[in-house]
Every structure is written in structure tokens, then in C-alpha cells.
Amino acid sequence: MTVPAKPSRAALRRSSRRSDDKIKPVRLAFLDLLGLGFLGLRTRKLRAALSALGISIGVATMVVVTGIPASSQRALTDEITALGSNMLRVQPFSGQPVPVELPEESVDMVRRIKPVTEASAVANTHAVVQRSDLIGDDDFSGTGLSVLAARRDLLSVVGGKVFSGRFFSAADEHFPTAVLGYRAAGRLGIGEIPENDPAPQIQINKSWFTVIGVLHGVPLSDDLDNAVLTGWPAAKKTLRFEGHPTVIYVKARDAHLEDVRSVLPATVFPEQPGQVQVSRPSDALAAKRATQNTFSSLFLGLAAVALLVGGIGVANTMVISVLERRRDIGLRRALGATRGQIRVQFLTESMGLSLLGALAGTLFGVLADIGYAAYQGWPAVIPLSSVTVGCLGAVLIGMAAGVYPSVRAARLPPTEALAST
Known part of the structure; x- marks a missing residue:
């Protein structure tokens, strides 16, 4: 087969x-x-x-x-940003024969700069803290504390936090209320703000202010630690404050920080931009950019x-x-x-x-x-x-x-x- x-x-x-x-x-x-x-x-x-x-x-x-x-x-x-790598400080040059006064609307003009994310300000009212109801007249040592008018959004710009009590609300800033830096609170004998008991009071230029809050230390602006802060409208009404900012705090996007710094003097004081001082960006910004790359x-x-x-x-x-x-x-x-x-x-x-x-x-x-x-x-x-x-x-x-x-x-x-x- x-x-x-x-x-x-x-x-x-x-x-x-x-x-x-x-x-x-x-x-x-x-x-x-x-x-x-x-x-x-x-x-x-x-x-x-x-x-x-x-x-x-x-x-x-x-x-x-x-x-x-x-x-x-x-x-x-986030840690580097907390060190103020994206914050600039604007203020008039000190030691001028005729003090330069920034216009009150300068903060709003700064906010119009596109890369700017936040802006706030404080102003020296040249008022004097005369006494505290917690310390007798013989023991009072409140001299040397600066009284600053502060905007309501100040803490978010400078990275400040409240230790006790609260910061200014939309209602508080129109009344004679005060928030103390932590060193100023110690000198005035004020610790924590009681919730139920009457709040402590301090006398500023013969007017009594109710203390509603005490701040933690502010590393990005340690001059606030020795300051007594009042609401901006209340300072204008009670302390005869004219509304000219002394220091403007500006936060901007990292990539455009140098550009914002170059235009700030002409923005806040167009008449004499040379009389305005702007801090340089923090060295932490360079470290932040290197980390990203x-x-x-x-x-x-x-x-x-x-x-x-x-x-x-x-x-x-x-x-x-x-x-x-x-x-x-x-x-x-x-x-x-x-x-x-x-x-x-x-x-x-x-x-x-x-x-x-x-x-x-x-x-x-x-x-x-x-x-x-x-x-x-x-x-x-x-x-x-x-x-x-x-x-x-x-x-x-x-x-x-x-x-x-x-x-x-x-x-x-x-x-x-x-x-x-």
C-alpha cells in the first residue's frame, strides 16, 4: 500500500x-x-x-x-515659600529730609499687576500706647511700641497666625479694637484672650481700644512682633490717621518676581519712583527653582x-x-x-x-x-x-x-x- x-x-x-x-x-x-x-x-x-x-x-x-x-x-x-521666597517689601527710603508719603490707593494699584497674587499694607499712625488696664501706672512700660494701622488681609500675605483670640473682621476693623504682636502683648501684660470674661483694654492717644487677639511671632516681618495693630478704618477715625501706607507687602508668582520688583516703584509712587525702596527676592527663591529643575x-x-x-x-x-x-x-x-x-x-x-x-x-x-x-x-x-x-x-x-x-x-x-x- x-x-x-x-x-x-x-x-x-x-x-x-x-x-x-x-x-x-x-x-x-x-x-x-x-x-x-x-x-x-x-x-x-x-x-x-x-x-x-x-x-x-x-x-x-x-x-x-x-x-x-x-x-x-x-x-x-511649601517650606521654602513659607520663608518668604515670593514676597517683596515696598517702603519709602528712610532718612529723607521730607518724608515721602505713599498714596492710600497704592495697594490697589499693586494688585492690578498681573503676576501679583496678594498685597497688603501697614502704616505707622505715630500714636502712643499710654497704659494697659492690667498694669498699674507705676509699672507700665509700654513706651516704644509702635501703633500700626493694618489691613484685614495682612496675615495671609506675611504668613502670620493668631495665637489667641482673633484677627480683624469686617466689623472689627471699624471699631476701636487692637491685635498685639507677641512681644507687645508680653510688655502689656496680656497673654491669652479670655472667651467669656471681659477682654483687656489699652489706651492709645487717650482712646481706649479692646484687645481682641494676640499673634504668634511673624518671621517674615519681625517688626510686627513689637507692634499694636488697629483696623485701618478705626485708625483713620479715632487716631487721626491720614491713610498713607508705610510698608506694602507683595506676593507674586516666582517666575515673574524680578519683573514685578522692577515696576513696583513706579506703580506705588509714579511722581518719584526713585524715593521708593523694594527689597530684593529672597535667596530661598534660587534654591526653590533649583529644586524644581x-x-x-x-x-x-x-x-x-x-x-x-x-x-x-x-x-x-x-x-x-x-x-x-x-x-x-x-x-x-x-x-x-x-x-x-x-x-x-x-x-x-x-x-x-x-x-x-x-x-x-x-x-x-x-x-x-x-x-x-x-x-x-x-x-x-x-x-x-x-x-x-x-x-x-x-x-x-x-x-x-x-x-x-x-x-x-x-x-x-x-x-x-x-x-x-
Whole structure:
């Protein structure tokens, strides 16, 4: 009995081409193609999970290695900002034969400068603290304390905090009330402000003022520690204050701080800008900028390598999947599936693997970033650019990893695929 010879590969390919010409292509809906693409993920769950793990590690690494430094950077820049790196101090030059008086509307003019974020002011009323109801006249040593009119938004600009009581509200600033710097409070014998008992009072220029608050020390403006602050409208009404600011505190965006500094003299006193003194930016600003530049590119190379390794794992899985499913591919081709449909099937599968890995990696990376930031006491910062780049990069890598396996699967002749063992 003669055993028929096994047909050669060339003969199988010629037979496949002839059969392709006879078979009418079957059109599949988009959802059907997606279902076929995800068929391999559903039937080989463990392998799909291990392949997606490589991508997820890459994306999680990208989120973590950019998110944790960003959180650390935010915490560091917040500490540097608290040192007054973005604050400028504007005041007339001292020692002038004729004192320069800044116009009252100068604070509002400063606020119109676009990069300026906050502005406030104090003014020397030249009033005198004459006595405190907690200290006898013989023991009173309140001389030397400056009485300053203060705007209601002063504390947010200079970074001040209330130790006891409260700062001026919209109602308080119109009445004879006072807030004391912490050294001034000590000299006046005033500690904490009682909640229920009558508040202490001090006499300024023969007028009694009720003390409503005591401040902590203000490192950015230590002259406020020895000051008695009154509301701006109350000072004008009670102390015959004319409303000319003595010191204007300005906060601006870091990138434009030098530009703001150059225009401040002409803004606050257009008639004689040369008579206005503006402090130079803090040396902490240079350290803050250096910190931002250092952290901006930290570990991005490591994340890219991890993402690339995950893509290689997906490519390897797809090649093995094609080899294992040669019979399935041949059967589908014999039933009328076109080469394009086979390519879309395996491309969809590789992209699905990468997308699932990207979503899982993003979730793990965000949770790790939030957890580590909370442990360190930092503000949690999730760079949206890193998350977006990681997900898009994973999908693109999945497409690239699926190109060769999908082309290889589409080129398999049905007869050769069915004849393979």
C-alpha cells in the first residue's frame, strides 16, 4: 500500500491562494472584531494576567517615580515659600529730609499687576500706647511700641497666625479694637484672650481700644512682633490717621518676581519712583527653582525602561499565542475570515493586554503614591502628565508589540495551518 506524500509548503500556499480567490470575504461588525480580539484574554486568563503584569509594573513605576518626587518637591517648595521666597517689601527710603508719603490707593494699584497674587499694607499712625488696664501706672512700660494701622488681609500675605483670640473682621476693623504682636502683648501684660470674661483694654492717644487677639511671632516681618495693630478704618477715625501706607507687602508668582520688583516703584509712587525702596527676592527663591529643575526629570528613564520591558513581554506572549492557535487561525480563514480580520483580532488582543496592564498599573501607582506621601506627611501630588503618558505609551507599545504577531497570523495559509500538528 502506497502512502500518499505530504504536500510541500509551497503547494499548500498555492492551494491557499486559489482558495482565497474563491472564498467571498465575510464582513464582521466592529463589536464582533472586539469580541474575537478579547477571546484570547478570556480563555487564557493566567497568561493574560502575567503579560499585563509587565505593562502594569512599567506604568506603576512611571507614576510612582514621578509622583513621589513631585510630592516631596511640593512639600519642600511649601517650606521654602513659607520663608518668604515670593514676597517683596515696598517702603519709602528712610532718612529723607521730607518724608515721602505713599498714596492710600497704592495697594490697589499693586494688585492690578498681573503676576501679583496678594498685597497688603501697614502704616505707622505715630500714636502712643499710654497704659494697659492690667498694669498699674507705676509699672507700665509700654513706651516704644509702635501703633500700626493694618489691613484685614495682612496675615495671609506675611504668613502670620493668631495665637489667641482673633484677627480683624469686617466689623472689627471699624471699631476701636487692637491685635498685639507677641512681644507687645508680653510688655502689656496680656497673654491669652479670655472667651467669656471681659477682654483687656489699652489706651492709645487717650482712646481706649479692646484687645481682641494676640499673634504668634511673624518671621517674615519681625517688626510686627513689637507692634499694636488697629483696623485701618478705626485708625483713620479715632487716631487721626491720614491713610498713607508705610510698608506694602507683595506676593507674586516666582517666575515673574524680578519683573514685578522692577515696576513696583513706579506703580506705588509714579511722581518719584526713585524715593521708593523694594527689597530684593529672597535667596530661598534660587534654591526653590533649583529644586524644581532637579526633580523634573528624576527617574523618568527608569520608568521608560520598565514600560519597554513590559511591551517586550506582551510581544512574546502574542507570538506564542499565534503558534498555539494555528489551527484556529486556519479554521477561521477556511470559513471566510480575511487577513485583515485576523490582523485586527491579534492587534486588539495585544492592545487589550496593554490597556488592562496600564489601568492596573495606574491604580497601583496612585495608591502607592498617596500612601507614601501620607506616611511622610507630604501633600499627595499625582502628575496627570505621567498618568496620561504612561497609559498612552502602554497602548502604543501594545500596538507595536502586536504588529509582527498579527501579520504573521494573517499570512498563515488556511491549508498549512489546518495541516499543522
